[in-house]
Amino acid sequence: xxxxxxxxxxxxxxxxxxxxxxxxxxxxxxxxxxxxxxxxxxxxxxxxxxxxxxxxxxxxxxxxxxxxxxxxxxxxxxxxxxxxxxxxxxxxxxxxxxxxxxxxxxxxxxxxxxxxxxxxxxxxxxxxxxxxxxxxxxxxxxxxxxxxxxxxxxxxxxxxxxxxxxxxxxxxxxxxxxxxxxxxxxxxxxxxxxxxxxxxxxxxxxxxxxxxxxxxxxxxxxxxxxxxxxxxxxxxxxxxxxxxxxxxxxxxxxxxxxxxxxxxxxxxxxxxxxxxxxxxxxxxxxxxxxxxxxxxxxxxxxxxxxxxxxxxxxxxxxxxxxxxxx
Amino acid sequence: xxxxxxxxxxxxxxxxxxxxxxxxxxxxxxxxxxxxxxxxxxxxxxxxxxxxxxxxxxxxxxxxxxxxxxxxxxxxxxxxxxxxxxxxxxxxxxxxxxxxxxxxxxxxxxxxxxxxxxxxxxxxxxxxxxxxxxxxxxxxxxxxxxxxxxxxxxxxxxxxxxxxxxxxxxxxxxxxxxxxxxxxxxxxxxxxxxxxxxxxxxxxxxxxxxxxxxxxxxxxxxxxxxxxxxxxxxxxxxxxxxxxxxxxxxxxxxx
Ligand SMILES: Cc1cc2nc3c(=O)[nH]c(=O)nc-3n(C[C@H](O)[C@H](O)[C@H](O)COP(=O)(O)OP(=O)(O)OC[C@H]3O[C@@H](n4cnc5c(N)ncnc54)[C@H](O)[C@@H]3O)c2cc1C
Ligand SMILES: Nc1ncnc2c1ncn2[C@@H]1O[C@H](COP(=O)(O)O)[C@@H](O)[C@H]1O
Numbered sequence: 001x002x003x004x005x006x007x008x009x010x011x012x013x014x015x016x017x018x019x020x021x022x023x024x025x026x027x028x029x030x031x032x033x034x035x036x037x038x039x040x041x042x043x044x045x046x047x048x049x050x051x052x053x054x055x056x057x058x059x060x061x062x063x064x065x066x067x068x069x070x071x072x073x074x075x076x077x078x079x080x081x082x083x084x085x086x087x088x089x090x091x092x093x094x095x096x097x098x099x100x101x102x103x104x105x106x107x108x109x110x111x112x113x114x115x116x117x118x119x120x121x122x123x124x125x126x127x128x129x130x131x132x133x134x135x136x137x138x139x140x141x142x143x144x145x146x147x148x149x150x151x152x153x154x155x156x157x158x159x160x161x162x163x164x165x166x167x168x169x170x171x172x173x174x175x176x177x178x179x180x181x182x183x184x185x186x187x188x189x190x191x192x193x194x195x196x197x198x199x200x201x202x203x204x205x206x207x208x209x210x211x212x213x214x215x216x217x218x219x220x221x222x223x224x225x226x227x228x229x230x231x232x233x234x235x236x237x238x239x240x241x242x243x244x245x246x247x248x249x250x251x252x253x254x255x256x257x258x259x260x261x262x263x264x265x266x267x268x269x270x271x272x273x274x275x276x277x278x279x280x281x282x283x284x285x286x287x288x289x290x291x292x293x294x295x296x297x298x299x300x301x302x303x304x305x306x307x308x309x310x311x312x313x314x315x316x317x318x319x320x321x322x323x324x325x326x
Numbered sequence: 327x328x329x330x331x332x333x334x335x336x337x338x339x340x341x342x343x344x345x346x347x348x349x350x351x352x353x354x355x356x357x358x359x360x361x362x363x364x365x366x367x368x369x370x371x372x373x374x375x376x377x378x379x380x381x382x383x384x385x386x387x388x389x390x391x392x393x394x395x396x397x398x399x400x401x402x403x404x405x406x407x408x409x410x411x412x413x414x415x416x417x418x419x420x421x422x423x424x425x426x427x428x429x430x431x432x433x434x435x436x437x438x439x440x441x442x443x444x445x446x447x448x449x450x451x452x453x454x455x456x457x458x459x460x461x462x463x464x465x466x467x468x469x470x471x472x473x474x475x476x477x478x479x480x481x482x483x484x485x486x487x488x489x490x491x492x493x494x495x496x497x498x499x500x501x502x503x504x505x506x507x508x509x510x511x512x513x514x515x516x517x518x519x520x521x522x523x524x525x526x527x528x529x530x531x532x533x534x535x536x537x538x539x540x541x542x543x544x545x546x547x548x549x550x551x552x553x554x555x556x557x558x559x560x561x562x563x564x565x566x567x568x569x570x571x572x573x574x575x576x577x578x579x580x581x
Contacts (some may be wrong), residue, residue, distance in 0.1 A: 018487070072491070074456075074466065089395070099486040103468045106417070106456035115538040116417070116453055131542060136449050137350065138339045141542040143449070148537055194489035200489055206572070230573060248471070248486050248506040254339060254360060254447055255505045264571045274339055276549060283410060284570060285551070286562065297553045302565070304556050311559060318563040 002036040002127035005090040007081065008204045009100055009126075010046035012194065013070075016098035017203055018158060020054050025056035026094050028162040033123035035072065036092075036102030041084050041175065043077055044069035045112055052212060056165040062175035071192065083178060083293050085112060085151075092129050092152045098202075101155050108153055115147030118155040131156060138254050138277040158202060158260040170256040187272055201250060207261040207282075211275075212239040213289065213308050214266020220245060222312040223267060230318050235259065237269045268308045271296030288312070327380040328368040328437040332400055332458070333363035335392045336448040345546050351506065359395040363445025365503035370441045370560040372405045373475055381405045383431065387412055387423040393456055393526060401513040401521035410529050416537040417453035423453070425461040426531050437463060438501040444469050450500075459500040465498040467493055471507055 006026055008019045023040060030036040040061040042048070048063065053307050053324045055061075075209050087091060093108065095101035097118070109116035119134025158293045200205050208227040210220055220234065220253075227234045236246035238253060252259055254274040256266035267288045269275060270314040276299060279285065287300035297303045337343060337355035344351040359367075367384065374380040384399040386392050387410040396407035410427045414420040427438070440459070445452030452468070459466030469484040479496035483506065495501075512519075556562050567573040 011489075016487070073493075074511065099469055099484060099491075102452055103456065103466075106453040107460050107466075109418070109422075109538065110460040116451075117539060118451070119381065119525050134450075136544065137546060138447065139549070140343045140547060141345060141350075142547050144542050145539045146542045150541055164536050189497050192491045200488040207507070247506075251505070261569075263566065277500055279340075280547070282508070282550065284566070284572065286566075287553070297555075299549045299551055300553045301551055302556055302562060304559065304562065305554045315559040315562065318559040319573065321560075322563045322567045 003090045004036045004092045006068045006274050008042040010044050013046045016047050022156045024162050027165045029264045034127040036127045043271045048220055052170045055170050056318050058167040058169045058173045059172055062173050064175040066177055067218035068209045068292050072156050082111050095155045097155050097157055105153050105155055112151055114151035114153045116147040117145055119157050121154050135280045136164055137282040138273050177252050200232045201235040201259050202257050204233035204261050206230045206263045207235045207259050208232055209235035209263045210240055211237035211269030212265045217245040237275050266296050270294050327377040329382045329439050330437040331367045331370045331384045333384055334360050334446050335388055335395045336360045338444050347512045348544055359398055360443050362503055364510040365507045366441035366443050367399055368508045385427055387420055396526055400524040401517040401551045405525045408529050410531050412533055416539045417451050419533050419536040420454050421457035422535050424458050426535055427473045428528050436498045438497040442502040445503045452581050455502040463493050464498050468502045469504040470501045470503050
């Protein structure tokens with residue numbers, strides 16, 4: 001049986017939802033192919049109490065619970081992953097698609113002499129990563145890549161939640177560090193600063209995004225309100241970001257983030273190809289636009305033609321009524 | 327201080343991208359400098375202005391036609407350019423070619439800072455920068471949105487999910503640029519004239535490493551959907567709420 005390793009990322013002691021989703025998706029993939037045994041590697045101190053409930057299938061989580069790993073450092077993290085991979089003979093390593101994974105995975109690819117893939121992997125019947133598909137050229141095409149090396153490192157694109165998997169025996173084991181962990185002379189992460197209270201669009205189940213049609217920075221208050229009601233996050237088109245209405249972290253598209261929410265509501269966004277590049281894996285797409293010929297309607301499941309503020313304020317009323325009834 | 331920038335050529339996303347026999351139809355696309363590489367180059371030029379006596383050297387691995395993006399970089403203000411004429415098929419090969427080119431030009435005296443783009447907008451692999459740093463044996467930091475250089479090293483920031491991470495890297499180091507780092511300058515006519523006189527050399531380096539990944543197929547994606555137009559918001563809410571079960575109160579969820 002093949003052995004897979006899933007990297008579990010923590011920030012400020014909280015294991016990222018994206019990593020838990022990645023774990024569950026790898027379990028699903030493994031179950032659909034010949035089967036593989038999964039282990040997790042969690043670097044840094046973290047609260048593991050809820051993991052047993054959230055993580056599906058069976059597996060052991062190796063926890064490198066060391067203060068020196070609380071903040072991410074490229075070399076420090078690369079070393080423990082490398083040690084784990086070589087010691088235990090894993091054939092595949094998986095990451096959730098995060099800033100950390102994009103920084104760390106290429107380094108591991110070199111050190112492990114492993115193929116680095118990203119997107120949606122497919123496993124062969126022998127349980128090997130056979131290929132990985134992902135959108136290319138601003139999502140105007142989809143390419144598939146096959147690994148040329150025995151070991152594959154894969155960054156999973158964010159995607160829809162998975163069906164439930166039998167089992168659920170998650171055990172925890174300490175992962176002892178063999179060397180001094182804090183000799184990362186290369187690079188010192190000084191600090192991280194989290195913006196409090198804002199949901200991140202890359203992880204949100206529902207994204208309400210606004211474009212130039214929102215009209216002003218203040219106009220986004222209505223989007224915030226609808227997002228808050230739905231437990232979602234607010235995103236933006238590049239036009240809205242370049243106008244200074246939203247921070248760049250909110251930008252969706254080719255030069256911004258790729259999002260994969262179950263519901264995407266585009267408000268006053270025309271639907272330029274560079275914007276669509278970021279929503280290729282979104283589930284249901286709803287567009288609100290005053291122009292019935294706006295290209296966004298060509299890629300939407302549902303559309304409302306109208307003035308964005310009027311539609312949104314009525315929408316927030318309708319959502320409130322719905323939630324009250326429920 | 328010496329700065330090096332790696333730039334690549336990508337199809338302009340505004341052009342219609344078509345495919346013939348499983349590869350992109352190059353006859354219909356307009357090639358441009360990768361947008362992220364413009365942020366990388368702009369930052370190198372700004373650092374050069376801050377530190378007197380500095381140089382900016384650009385590298386590109388690609389077909390002879392890629393000389394065009396190097397000319398553009400020289401017009402923007404780079405001092406010299408090297409075209410590595412080779413056609414790598416994956417980031418691993420690209421990183422090796424660039425590594426060899428940089429070592430050939432600088433031997434053991436690596437530039438203080440190397441700049442790349444966060445990813446190329448064609449395949450968006452985002453792998454070349456950290457691979458190259460690893461091959462050169464130097465530290466790297468990806469997706470940089472702010473840089474503060476001092477005599478010993480650089481203080482950097484990048485966006486992470488829901489926040490910002492900052493770090494200090496001693497020289498030599500490699501960074502990859504994210505949108506928001508700066509606003510690239512426009513090239514002037516004068517710049518273009520001067521750029522023509524600057525040295526653009528060709529380096530012949532052969533590819534020796536087998537690729538790590540192989541592109542096994544490419545298919546156009548159609549994202550067209552049939553849009554169902556709704557009369558009003560209540561229809562939408564009922565539909566999302568009942569039929570698709572997508573709506574759930576945020577308050578309920580937290581309980
Ligand atoms: C290299 C490159 C990279 C790019 N990367 C990105 C990227 O990552 N993300 C991105 O989004 N864009 C990106 N772009 C820009 C992209 O091409 C578009 O310019 C941008 O997406 C347009 O934003 P928009 O839809 O908000 O604005 P517009 O195209 O101006 O559209 C505004 C829309 O709002 C509608 N509208 C106006 N008023 C109202 C109203 N009162 N009520 C309802 N609707 C209204 C209009 O009908 C229109 O459809 C990139 C471009 C390039 C060249
Ligand atoms: N052929 C190339 N020549 C020079 N630099 C490159 C080349 N390919 C990639 N790069 C650099 O690596 C960055 C990321 O590219 P990629 O890993 O291909 O997404 C680019 O923004 C460039 O800075």
